Structures are given as C-alpha cells and as structure tokens.
Amino acid sequence: MSVPYAVGEGYARKVMDEVSKSEVVPLGIDPVLANLDPDQGRPRQVITTEGLNLKFSETTILSGVTMGFDRGTITALIGPTGSGKSTFLRTLNRMNDKVFGFRHEGDVTLDGESIWAPQQDLLTIRRRVGMLFQRPNPFPMSIRDNVVAGAKAHGIARGKQLDVVAEMRLREVGLWDAVKDRLGDSPYRLSGGQQQLLCLARALAVGPEVLLLDEPTSALDPISTEAVESLLREMTPALTLIVVTHNLGQARRISDQTMFFFDGHLVEHGATAELFTSPRERDTDRYVNGLMG
Amino acid sequence: MSIVTQSYPKTNLRRARSVFYRGFSLLALALVAGPAIWLVAGVVVEAVPHWQWSVLTTLSQGTSGGLENALLGTLVLMAGVLVLAGGVGVLTGIYLSELVRPRRNGAPGGGVLRIAVDVLSGFPSIVLGYVGYVALCVGLHWGYSLLAALIILSLMVVPYIAKSTESALRQVPTNYREGAEALGMPVGYALRRVVIKSALPGIVTGLLIALAVAGGETAPLLYTAGASNNLPTFAFLHQPISYLTYYVWTDYNQPTPQAHYVSYDAALILIVLVLLLLVSARLIVARTQRHAESTR
Numbered sequence: 001m002s003v004p005y006a007v008g009e010g011y012a013r014k015v016m017d018e019v020s021k022s023e024v025v026p027l028g029i030d031p032v033l034a035n036l037d038p039d040q041g042r043p044r045q046v047i048t049t050e051g052l053n054l055k056f057s058e059t060t061i062l063s064g065v066t067m068g069f070d071r072g073t074i075t076a077l078i079g080p081t082g083s084g085k086s087t088f089l090r091t092l093n094r095m096n097d098k099v100f101g102f103r104h105e106g107d108v109t110l111d112g113e114s115i116w117a118p119q120q121d122l123l124t125i126r127r128r129v130g131m132l133f134q135r136p137n138p139f140p141m142s143i144r145d146n147v148v149a150g151a152k153a154h155g156i157a158r159g160k161q162l163d164v165v166a167e168m169r170l171r172e173v174g175l176w177d178a179v180k181d182r183l184g185d186s187p188y189r190l191s192g193g194q195q196q197l198l199c200l201a202r203a204l205a206v207g208p209e210v211l212l213l214d215e216p217t218s219a220l221d222p223i224s225t226e227a228v229e230s231l232l233r234e235m236t237p238a239l240t241l242i243v244v245t246h247n248l249g250q251a252r253r254i255s256d257q258t259m260f261f262f263d264g265h266l267v268e269h270g271a272t273a274e275l276f277t278s279p280r281e282r283d284t285d286r287y288v289n290g291l292m293g
Numbered sequence: 294m295s296i297v298t299q300s301y302p303k304t305n306l307r308r309a310r311s312v313f314y315r316g317f318s319l320l321a322l323a324l325v326a327g328p329a330i331w332l333v334a335g336v337v338v339e340a341v342p343h344w345q346w347s348v349l350t351t352l353s354q355g356t357s358g359g360l361e362n363a364l365l366g367t368l369v370l371m372a373g374v375l376v377l378a379g380g381v382g383v384l385t386g387i388y389l390s391e392l393v394r395p396r397r398n399g400a401p402g403g404g405v406l407r408i409a410v411d412v413l414s415g416f417p418s419i420v421l422g423y424v425g426y427v428a429l430c431v432g433l434h435w436g437y438s439l440l441a442a443l444i445i446l447s448l449m450v451v452p453y454i455a456k457s458t459e460s461a462l463r464q465v466p467t468n469y470r471e472g473a474e475a476l477g478m479p480v481g482y483a484l485r486r487v488v489i490k491s492a493l494p495g496i497v498t499g500l501l502i503a504l505a506v507a508g509g510e511t512a513p514l515l516y517t518a519g520a521s522n523n524l525p526t527f528a529f530l531h532q533p534i535s536y537l538t539y540y541v542w543t544d545y546n547q548p549t550p551q552a553h554y555v556s557y558d559a560a561l562i563l564i565v566l567v568l569l570l571l572v573s574a575r576l577i578v579a580r581t582q583r584h585a586e587s588t589r
Contacts, residue, residue: 093475095471095474095475100395122477123477123478123479124477125477126474126475126476126477127476127477130475130476131475133468133471133472133475135468137466137468137469137471137472138472139469139472139473139486139487140469140487140490140491140582140584140585141486141487141490141584142584145584149473149476149478149486149487150476150477150478153476153477153478153479153482153483153486154477185584186583186584186585187584188584188585199472202472202476203475203476206476206477
C-alpha cells in the first residue's frame, strides 16, 4: 500500500518553510524523510492557470484567469452567485468537459503539465485532484463501501486492505468512533454533517494531492461546519485545498490565499489577511465589507 | 386570536373540492383494482373446487389430463425471454440513457434506435406472431419451435424493458454520477457499481412486466410455438413446445366440463406464477436497496 500522506507531516511543515523561499521543493534536508516526501522535486505551484477563458456555447462565463496555487495551502474562492467561481473550480478536474457546449481557451497545468494534454489520463487527474460537493452525496451502499469506493475502483487496495483503508480514513475525518459499530449501515442514516465527513473520507481514500471543495459546509449546521473547517486546516500542508465559499468568515478563518471573482473576472487575489483588510479594488472592498453580495 | 380561529371565507369550497378529488381518486382506484380482484376471484372460484395436485405432475391429453408439460413449457419460455429480451432490452436502455450523445438542443439523442423501439412496441402481437410464422417457422424451415417462439416473444417485450431501463437510469440523481466521476471511477465501473444499483428497482420492474406479458401471451405463440402434449425437450428447432395459455384458450372452447377444469387450472397456475414473480422481485429489490436513500 502507498504511504499515507500523514507520514512526515511535521517534516512537510518544515519543507513548506523552505518552499516559501525557493521555486522548487528542495531535496536532501534529511535523506530518509526526503525520500518519503511525495512532493520532492515537483514545482512549487501544484496547479496553475494561464489566461483561462471558459464558455458555455457562446456565453463567456469567465475570462482571463491567470493564477497559481501553492502546494500545501488553502485558497478560498469568493464572489457573488454567478461570478464564475464554481465553473472555475469544476474546470480544474475537468468536470466541465462533458457539459454540453463547454469550451475553454488558455490552459490549466497540474505539476507543470496541461490537464488537457493528450498523454494525460482523465481518471488519474481526477484521482489526484479530488472534489467535495455542496450537498453530501454518499453512494447507495454501506458506510464502509462508501469510504473505499474510489480506492477500490483505482485498485489502491483490495480484500482485507480495504477495511484498513476504511478505518484509517474514517479516523482521519473523526468519524470512526461514531460509525465503527455500524459500518454495514446505510450512510443516509447519518446526519448531514456526518455524511459530508464520510464524503471527505471517500475523497481522501484515493490519495489526492489537491482537493476541490464546492461550498462544502453551506448545507451544514455550525457545529459540523466547525468540524469540517478544522479538518481542512489539519489537512494542509500535506494537501492543497481550493475552496469555493459564500461564507466570508470561513474564507478568513481557513484560507491562506483568497481569490475574488466578480462578473466573470478574477478581480483580485492575494494573501487572505491582506485582501480582507486592505483590498486594492473597489469591488473587492464592497464585497468583503458586505456592501455588495 | 379570533382572526386565526375564524373560518376562512373559502373554507367550505376548499373542503368540497378536497372531498371531490378524494372521491375521484378512490373511484379510479376501484376501477383498476375491481377488475383485477374480480378476475382473480373468478378464476379461483372456478378452479379451486376441482383442484388436484396431480395436475402439476401429469402430462396433458389435450382436453383432459394434467398440465405438467404446459407449466414447464411456460417456465422455459419465461427463462428464455429473461435471458434474450432481458439482455438486449437492458443493454438498449443503458445505451439510450448513458451512451448516446445528446442532440444540439439538449434533447436525448439516439434518434433511429429510439424510433425503432417505439415502433416495435406498437406492433400488435398477432402481427408479430404471423411474421414469426412466415419468416422463421416456414421461411427458415424451423417449424414450430422454441427458438422461433423465444425470438418473437422477445421482440414483443424488448421495448418495455428498454424503456423502463432507460427511464430508471435517467432518474438516478446527478449527485451519484458526479460523485463517481469526481473520484475518477471509469465510466463502466461507475455505471455498474453506483448508477445501475440505484436504478435497479425500475429495471427489475420492467423485466417483471416483460416476463408477465411473455407468460400470458397467446397469439404469437400459437403461430410460432405450436402446441404439444409432451414435455419441453430443450431442442431449439423443429420441436413444438407447450404453454399454459394454449390450454386456457383451446380447452375453454371445448364442450366438456373436464376441458373447462383444465382451462381454469391453467389460468390459476399462471396467476400464481405471476404473483410469485412479483414477490420474488420485491425481495430482490429490497435486498439490493437496503442502503438506498429512500429507505433511510
């Protein structure tokens, strides 16, 4: 079985300090640990977009987005409804490709390679770039089968190993104690918050590098929201997270970077603290201060 | 407070309307349930007083004797239809729902196939039966045979199965598909493990109706299966095969009471067969849907 990403987390933090100083993840701080680090020698920005224009038939949804997502950070995507942020998010793992009339100009790269390059395997991209949806969407199978559904499909584990994967991922999301005695039950008996955690465990079980979250807590109560948020914080820097949210407080609490979308444009992006306290653009200022929404 | 408890001016009208629709729904229910109950009761009342279990274990002698050959023949036909029409129909439904490219305006595609399925479902069974007789039994020199009967019966019920499979698949929540897609599941894998699983009740219902129709069909079988007082032999060609509806139809037209008994016995066996089919399908569905959203 592959090394779970949790190994060397402390080390990963150390690496992140180095990362912030250089363009490429450095090698050889500790040779043993360095070999365990799955990100060694990879570009610092895990996903970049270059002049990305997105269209559905003739309607332009988003234009001219150039952006890089640093490995191991959380980026919040904020903006009013219809500003194109969800479409942008769904483009990053090619979920829009099959939508009728979808067209793109410009490029998105994953580890320096275009996600639309012919040698890219769509299923591998989706494994590496996972997704969590607004509404919890467990599959109609038992709780245990839900967690391992993706891992099984990708052949990451099989047989008894699947039980190990299920337990490990359920522990990671803090759901294990609540469900360990009813792994064979229907997931729809869980609360909404627990269902979302289950979906998170399912997404983690395929070992993604990037996780796209489309308003992951907007259907949840405050306590579940807090649980999910603290989990997201814990998952960095091992994972890179990109979160669409309508909750500005949430963007402030969890993200390192924030992108503000408005009317099909990326108006402004930067460090979250900066963007909220001293926005450069007037629209950003109005949005983050609640004058527009 | 008085405002709240006072009766609203239109309350009486609303009540009257409610009573009207309720009554109308009950009437509709009675119109559907009544004939069904009447038919079953009629058959039971006629068949049960003369019922002998030996009917199930003795061969027919035309207007008398047992129905072992007919029961087994019908079961063989049903099994054959399940395999042949079930396979073709379910795959057609999957193709129409999952694999066909949608048209430019977003409407479902697969034009020619869709029309073909609709046309096929509109054919009167007697026409299909005669086509089978001319093309297969005579044209290909198959004679009255199991294969000819199976092909014609399957042609008849494939549209039911395809349509119900397609609509069951279309009702699978987008959530499931997107979830599977986002995990990077291959399309076929997601279809088998996630999508079809949640569409299963609809698919099974379609298969069930198809089987019931196949079991209860008479006209096309008269032309393609012929009639036989012997047990089915599993020879696909040149051997006529027996089936329950043949005895329901021919023996009822005979003058002797003995023949009438056989006719009602055959009808009763057929009804019980269909009921068993319904119950077992329910059990299968309940078993596979124990994790479904609707059963929480």
